[in-house]
Amino acid sequence: MPIYDALKAQDPDIYAALLGEMHRQVDGVELIASENYISPAVMEIMASVFNNKYSEGYPGKRYYGGQEFTDKVETLAIERAKILFKAGHANVQPHAGAPANVATYFALLEPGDTVMGMDLSHGGHLTHGHPVTYITKIFNFVRYKMKDPETGEIDYDAMRTVALETKPKILLAGFSAYPRELDYTKMKAIADEVGAYTMADMAHIAGMIAAGVLKNPFDSGFDIITTTTHKSLRGPRGGMILSRDAELGKKIDKSVFPGFQGGPIMQMVAAKAVAFGEAMKPEFKVYAAQIIKNSQHLAAFLMKNGCKLVTNGTDNHLMLVDCIQSFGIPGGEVETTLDKIGITLNKNMIPDDPRKPMDPSGVRLGTPAITTRGMKEQEMEILGAFILQAIKHRADAAKLEELHVEVREFCKKYPVPGVKIS
Numbered sequence: 179m180p181i182y183d184a185l186k187a188q189d190p191d192i193y194a195a196l197l198g199e200m201h202r203q204v205d206g207v208e209l210i211a212s213e214n215y216i217s218p219a220v221m222e223i224m225a226s227v228f229n230n231k232y233s234e235g236y237p238g239k240r241y242y243g244g245q246e247f248t249d250k251v252e253t254l255a256i257e258r259a260k261i262l263f264k265a266g267h268a269n270v271q272p273h274a275g276a277p278a279n280v281a282t283y284f285a286l287l288e289p290g291d292t293v294m295g296m297d298l299s300h301g302g303h304l305t306h307g308h309p310v311t312y313i314t315k316i317f318n319f320v321r322y323k324m325k326d327p328e329t330g331e332i333d334y335d336a337m338r339t340v341a342l343e344t345k346p347k348i349l350l351a352g353f354s355a356y357p358r359e360l361d362y363t364k365m366k367a368i369a370d371e372v373g374a375y376t377m378a379d380m381a382h383i384a385g386m387i388a389a390g391v392l393k394n395p396f397d398s399g400f401d402i403i404t405t406t407t408h409k410s411l412r413g414p415r416g417g418m419i420l421s422r423d424a425e426l427g428k429k430i431d432k433s434v435f436p437g438f439q440g441g442p443i444m445q446m447v448a449a450k451a452v453a454f455g456e457a458m459k460p461e462f463k464v465y466a467a468q469i470i471k472n473s474q475h476l477a478a479f480l481m482k483n484g485c486k487l488v489t490n491g492t493d494n495h496l497m498l499v500d501c502i503q504s505f506g507i508p509g510g511e512v513e514t515t516l517d518k519i520g521i522t523l524n525k526n527m528i529p530d531d532p533r534k535p536m537d538p539s540g541v542r543l544g545t546p547a548i549t550t551r552g553m554k555e556q557e558m559e560i561l562g563a564f565i566l567q568a569i570k571h572r573a574d575a576a577k578l579e580e581l582h583v584e585v586r587e588f589c590k591k592y593p594v595p596g597v598k599i600s
């Protein structure tokens with residue numbers, strides 16, 4: 179674990195905040211579907227001298243000297259990413275998922291072109307064309323939805339009809355709050371019919387795709403996959419764009435740099451390489467499979483105990499609980515109640531939510547982080563019981579405090595990698 183002596187001596191305020199956050203992570207349960215814990219090796223390289231280097235350009239074609247080692251780590255990150263995801267080309271420089279998506283739009287589209295993506299309240303992401311984002315001033319976004327939120331099946335007929343009418347240049351698969359698998363082959367066929375590129379934003383499920391426990395959109399002939407590297411993939415905070423072939427990859431490279439970003443954040447590129455190396459190991463496959471087993475077990479436990487889940491279950495790492503139907507209270511109240519006992523999740527819209535985004539009807543839960551801590555099916559039942567108890571006794575401060583103590587005690591058995599507080 180890193181030694182923070184210099185920080186402690188120099189900046190006690192930030193050191194105190196760091197210590198507080200370490201305690202929060204170790205003593206509490208992380209159910210935010212997009213969060214995870216990196217390994218000590220990833221953490222070490224993130225806090226390294228690669229931070230000090232400017233490296234505009236790509237390996238072998240940089241604008242500044244001194245690139246012997248930056249070239250080495252970026253090349254390794256690229257080669258490992260290509261193997262992990264069966265990609266023809268990888269750009270590992272995007273600073274995060276949103277810039278990866280925007281750089282992809284600029285690589286493939288002209289202003290005014292149309293992108294077809296999943297509706298936000300049905301699980302899509304802001305960068306898939308929500309009106310609050312600036313990209314909607316430049317590109318036109320149309321939506322598809324689920325046919326039936328009881329099953330989660332996408333309305334592929336409606337998708338095709340709208341695609342034929344609006345002629346999107348990109349058909350975008352991917353989500354941040356959708357618990358089912360997509361039919362990439364069907365989407366590819368619709369895209370081919372209208373001459374659209376196929377793009378998958380697999381930020382949430384990249385770890386499971388790398389491990390081969392969820393479908394890889396490239397197997398259905400997709401053109402581009404974008405992702406973050408810090409969610410189920412368990413790497414450093416950052417983004418990546420994978421292309422089916424080198425020709426598309428050239429457009430992506432030009433768009434990321436110099437089109438959209440400046441110097442890469444080289445300590446994060448190096449950390450991506452380390453995390454990809456970890457994801458290539460057999461134990462990562464076991465981990466990714468367990469994420470889904472845990473998610474399905476937790477979903478079944480909650481449903482058995484009266485909770486209403488959007489799509490009535492899950493195929494991946496996340497689930498959405500309709501809190502109005504389940505408990506008669508909005509998602510925000512569930513979020514704040516669980517915060518009080520050390521369980522963290524986030525309020526979330528449910529399909530066609532009648533409530534507002536800051537006060538939605540649901541919550542989203544996910545299992546990548548707790549699976550990293552070694553929790554399995556039996557722990558899902560313990561966690562599910564904590565959640566239900568807390569909501570039942572939400573007006574009883576003493577009972578919530580009692581549960582908080584129990585959660586802290588429970589957490590002691592599941593260490594967070596690389597974090598030990600003496």
Ligand code: DSN
Binds near residue numbers: 275354
């Ligand atoms: N903030 C991420 C999530 O929680 O899904 C997406 O950007």
